[in-house]
Amino acid sequence: MVVASYSKQKKEVSAKDVEFVTGSDPYYLIAEGGSVDTSKWDVAPHLAFVKLAVDDPIEVRKFMLKYGAWYSAETEGDRTKVTQAELAKKQSLLRMAWQRVDPKKADESEQAFEIRRKQEAGQKQDARQEIAHQGTNGFSAPVLMTGFGGKTKGGARKADPYVLMTAGSLWAVICVLSMRTFWATRNGYCVNPNCPNGRYFLRLRKNQQVCGARECVSYAQTEYTMKWWKSAGKPQYRGQKPRRDSKKGGSK
Ligand SMILES: [Zn+2]
Numbered sequence: 001m002v003v004a005s006y007s008k009q010k011k012e013v014s015a016k017d018v019e020f021v022t023g024s025d026p027y028y029l030i031a032e033g034g035s036v037d038t039s040k041w042d043v044a045p046h047l048a049f050v051k052l053a054v055d056d057p058i059e060v061r062k063f064m065l066k067y068g069a070w071y072s073a074e075t076e077g078d079r080t081k082v083t084q085a086e087l088a089k090k091q092s093l094l095r096m097a098w099q100r101v102d103p104k105k106a107d108e109s110e111q112a113f114e115i116r117r118k119q120e121a122g123q124k125q126d127a128r129q130e131i132a133h134q135g136t137n138g139f140s141a142p143v144l145m146t147g148f149g150g151k152t153k154g155g156a157r158k159a160d161p162y163v164l165m166t167a168g169s170l171w172a173v174i175c176v177l178s179m180r181t182f183w184a185t186r187n188g189y190c191v192n193p194n195c196p197n198g199r200y201f202l203r204l205r206k207n208q209q210v211c212g213a214r215e216c217v218s219y220a221q222t223e224y225t226m227k228w229w230k231s232a233g234k235p236q237y238r239g240q241k242p243r244r245d246s247k248k249g250g251s252k
Contacts, residue, residue: 018064019079020057027083028060029076036068044202045170046177050094051198054087064170071169090171094178097127098187098200128182131175138172191223192216 017031045067053059064070074081167173181187181202188203190211201211210216 015061015065017069018061020061025083025085026057027081028057028064028070029079029081030064030069030071031079036066040066044177046094046174046181047200047202049091049174050098050200052091054091055084057084060084060087068170068173070171093127093130094174095200097131097178097182099189100128100187128179131182132179135172135175135179138168138175139166190216192219194219 019029021027021029048063048067052063069080070082070087071080072082072086167176178187185206186203188201188208188211190197190199190201190213191209192199192211192213192215195211195216196213197211197216199211210220
């Protein structure tokens with residue numbers, strides 16, 4: 001169990017702390033602050049980020065206000081400057097690591113990204129190793145406090161032992177949480193190309209191929225049936241004939 005906090009926490013991140021600046025290379029100016037209420041996280045931050053529309057400033061600001069500010073080494077005045085391009089680059093890295101894309105099998109844009117990333121980083125490691133590397137470097141004080149049980153701010157009992165870690169940026173938190181799910185093989189990519197959830201999901205079971213959406217589950221069942229028909233030649237009916245919809249996806 002990891003509970004993350006931010007090293008710059010002086011006050012809670014508010015709307016005026018994240019300013020969007022348009023231009024040929026749009027960027028965000030982020031004020032000091034950084035304390036976030038993790039109880040508002042209905043979706044884990046690494047899952048939210050991998051699906052985030054990084055080119056939509058409204059969505060990005062919403063994301064930062066909920067999950068915490070994204071700090072970078074670059075500053076402008078007393079504020080941190082984070083370009084939209086940097087966010088897109090981090091997301092590409094996370095997406096590659098999430099799907100464990102083999103650079104040899106990656107599509108053109110992914111290959112180009114991988115080559116550029118290696119050149120910039122001067123490293124030969126794959127996307128998951130790179131995530132681990134960046135996550136480890138993002139924590140200034142590895143363990144601030146550990147505890148067992150106790151009560152949360154809201155008065156609810158904490159059932160699990162916890163570690164309070166101080167991260168320099170939201171990206172470090174995303175890296176660490178991603179590593180946890182990589183190790184547990186919980187990072188899923190829905191097999192349904194028309195997945196309504198943006199395809200990325202966290203698996204509940206290791207062999208789970210589709211996210212929880214009903215249409216994805218029926219998509220997978222249809223695929224399985226088609227494969228079975230091809231391999232077995234003919235179906236074996238058990239009482240009822242399997243219903244085969246000619247309309248893909250069916251109706252709601
Ligand atoms: Zn899906």
